[in-house]
Amino acid sequence: MKRALIVRHVPREGAAGYLQPIEAAGYHIDRIDVASPDFAGVDLCAPDLLIMMGGPMGVYEQELHPWIPVQIAKLAMRLAADRPTLGVCLGSQMIAAALGARVYPGGQMELGFAPVRMNGAGAASPLRHIxxxxLLHWHSDTFDLPDNVELLASTDIYAHQAFRRGANLLALQFHAEMGEDPRFEDWLTHFWADLDVAKQCVIALRGDHDAYGPGAVAAGRAMIGEWLATTKV
Known part of the structure; x- marks a missing residue:
């Protein structure tokens, strides 16, 4: 059986709605938390599929989080080998850094449910489903577009919302996996300061989650399912 590894940067940010298409594509799923003592010894080149999820830390906060440069170095080796890799939010920023691009504070919190704007490449990619x-956005960091990748989607706030390289690399800044996972309440509790920065009302955001979440997850699952069908393990 093919094996997938989910890297969690914080326990409350897992693969959520993406679990279904990953399992449907025939993968056995393992998980590792970066806080685990075992993380330093993990070979990120070994899994058939690597999924890196989000987290509140910045890629540039390496003194606070010494596992970050370790992960970037291991990830760079995987990307050089062109192994199937998906990055979500912080995971997408990790991919950008591993490809040599700058990751930095964007100066504005993008938080709430809103669509992304496709370019021609995005409309012809698995992102057509979204x-x-x-979709849920929850970030304030951004990155320069790495060399030799294809930009797929943007928003008015941040131009670099999704990119790919060939069939095996997909980086998504947004959270199309979130919309039905009860851990969303943990986000509202633990990341409450972000709501103040974004001037978001928790009651309104919870209502948007109920209204838009199921559709976002359905679209996100279709996107990931099609992407997995095109990867070359």
Whole structure:
């Protein structure tokens, strides 16, 4: 059986809605937390599929989080080998850094449900499933677009919302996996300061989650399912 490894930067940010298409594609799923003593010894080149999820830390906060340069170095080796890799939010920023791009504070919190804007490449990619669908955004960091990748989607706040390289690399800044996972309440509790920065009302955001979440997850699952069908393990 093919094996997938999910790297969690904090326990409350897992693969959520993406678990279904990953399992449907025939993968056995393992998980590792970066806080685990075992993380330093993990070979990120070994899994058939690597999924790196989000987290509140910045890629540039390496003195606070010494596992970050370790992960980037291991990830760079995997990307050089062109092994199937998916990055979500912080995971997408890790991919950008591993490809040599700068990751930095964007100066504005992008938080709430809103669609991304496809370019021509995005509309012809698996991202077509999320076209026009309100998706959860929750970040304030951004990155320069790495060399030799294809930009797929943007928003008015941040131009670099999704990119790919060939069939095996997909980086997504947004959270199309979130919308039905009860851990969303943990986000509201633990990341409450972000709501103040973004001037978001927790009651309104919870209502948007109930209204848009199921559609976002359905679209996100279709996107990941199609992407997995095109990867070359």
């Amino acid at each position: 076209d026009g669908v309100p």
